[in-house]
Amino acid sequence: TNVAVYYGQGAYQPRLRHFCQETSFEIINLGFINVFPDAVGGYPGSNFGNQCDGNVYPESELLSGCHQIWEDIPICKEMGKTIMLSIGGDTAYQKLENELQAIWFADFLWYSFGPQNENYTDIYPRPFLDNSMDGFDFDIEHDGGYGYATMINRLRSHFDEYPDQKFYISGAPQCTLPDEQLSSAISHSAFDFIWVQFYNTKGCSARDFVNGTGDFNFANWVDIIKNSSNPDAKLFVGLPAAEEAAGEGFYLTPAEVYPLVEIYMGLFPETFGGIMLWEATASDNNTSIDGLNYAQEMKQILYD
Numbered sequence: 400t401n402v403a404v405y406y407g408q409g410a411y412q413p414r415l416r417h418f419c420q421e422t423s424f425e426i427i428n429l430g431f432i433n434v435f436p437d438a439v440g441g442y443p444g445s446n447f448g449n450q451c452d453g454n455v456y457p458e459s460e461l462l463s464g465c466h467q468i469w470e471d472i473p474i475c476k477e478m479g480k481t482i483m484l485s486i487g488g489d490t491a492y493q494k495l496e497n498e499l500q501a502i503w504f505a506d507f508l509w510y511s512f513g514p515q516n517e518n519y520t521d522i523y524p525r526p527f528l529d530n531s532m533d534g535f536d537f538d539i540e541h542d543g544g545y546g547y548a549t550m551i552n553r554l555r556s557h558f559d560e561y562p563d564q565k566f567y568i569s570g571a572p573q574c575t576l577p578d579e580q581l582s583s584a585i586s587h588s589a590f591d592f593i594w595v596q597f598y599n600t601k602g603c604s605a606r607d608f609v610n611g612t613g614d615f616n617f618a619n620w621v622d623i624i625k626n627s628s629n630p631d632a633k634l635f636v637g638l639p640a641a642e643e644a645a646g647e648g649f650y651l652t653p654a655e656v657y658p659l660v661e662i663y664m665g666l667f668p669e670t671f672g673g674i675m676l677w678e679a680t681a682s683d684n685n686t687s688i689d690g691l692n693y694a695q696e697m698k699q700i701l702y703d
């Protein structure tokens with residue numbers, strides 16, 4: 400089982416290599432491509448917090464100077480990390496208007512952030528130079544429901560062009576079922592990882608599990624996956640990595656996480672994929688009494 404973490408939106412965050420040199424996570428979601436193309440032919444926009452140099456490609460909001468990220472991805476790959484590019488992330492304009500736009504956006508992401516293909520380098524920008532993402536994550540928090548299955552199926556058709564390389568699709572739905580942003584995509588296109596945000600939503604959160612309130616619905620999400628386009632997808636427990644990383648009351652101490660993981664990893668050993676954390680810098684700053692940070696505590700729980 401794995402620990403996945405979001406990187407890119409942390410307060411005063413260190414550069415990516417700092418996290419790739421930590422052993423406690425295997426999957427890093429780089430967030431975010433937070434502005435969607437407003438039409439076929441348009442560029443998306445990106446935001447990686449305090450990283451990059453502030454420059455953008457002409458007439459766009461797509462960052463062009465993310466030197467820390469393009470320098471660090473090779474280190475991450477050397478350390479065996481899976482690096483995903485995360486689309487969405489709550490703020491800014493994020494909506495797919497029609498099928499053509501969904502196809503265009505998928506192609507843009509593939510040719511700009513996937514394996515470098517010299518036939519396309521004069522058509523598409525390469526914001527991370529010749530570094531290729533290992534996949535694409537969908538953190539769709541509003542205006543979803545439409546177009547994502549089309550995008551994901553288009554991306555998978557591109558993945559098929561590189562049969563000897565592994566590429567992944569992941570998603571971060573809220574815990575309420577059905578998730579109005581991603582449930583349709585989950586049933587009509589194949590995901591590899593689904594990390595449910597069991598925080599910031601009362602009634603189905605990990606906090607509800609601990610308090611014995613509401614209806615923590617990990618088991619229902621397993622059913623969704625079993626009846627989805629990819630019944631072998633892995634389901635992760637999404638958690639805040641520190642008190643301040645989520646709304647009031649949603650943070651769980653490692654001691655509170657332990658029984659949740661024990662029970663659900665035990666009930667669903669083939670679907671339980673691990674833990675997702677929001678987010679990397681909050682985890683680093685959340686060191687517990689025995690000097691471990693939160694991600695390290697989660698790693699220990701998964702391997703107990």
Ligand SMILES: CNC(=O)NC(=N)Nc1ccccc1
Nearest residue numbers: 405489538571596644645677
């Ligand atoms: C996987 N995506 C998230 O976890 N997003 C997230 N936590 N957004 C956010 C919501 C409220 C305050 C700060 C960040």
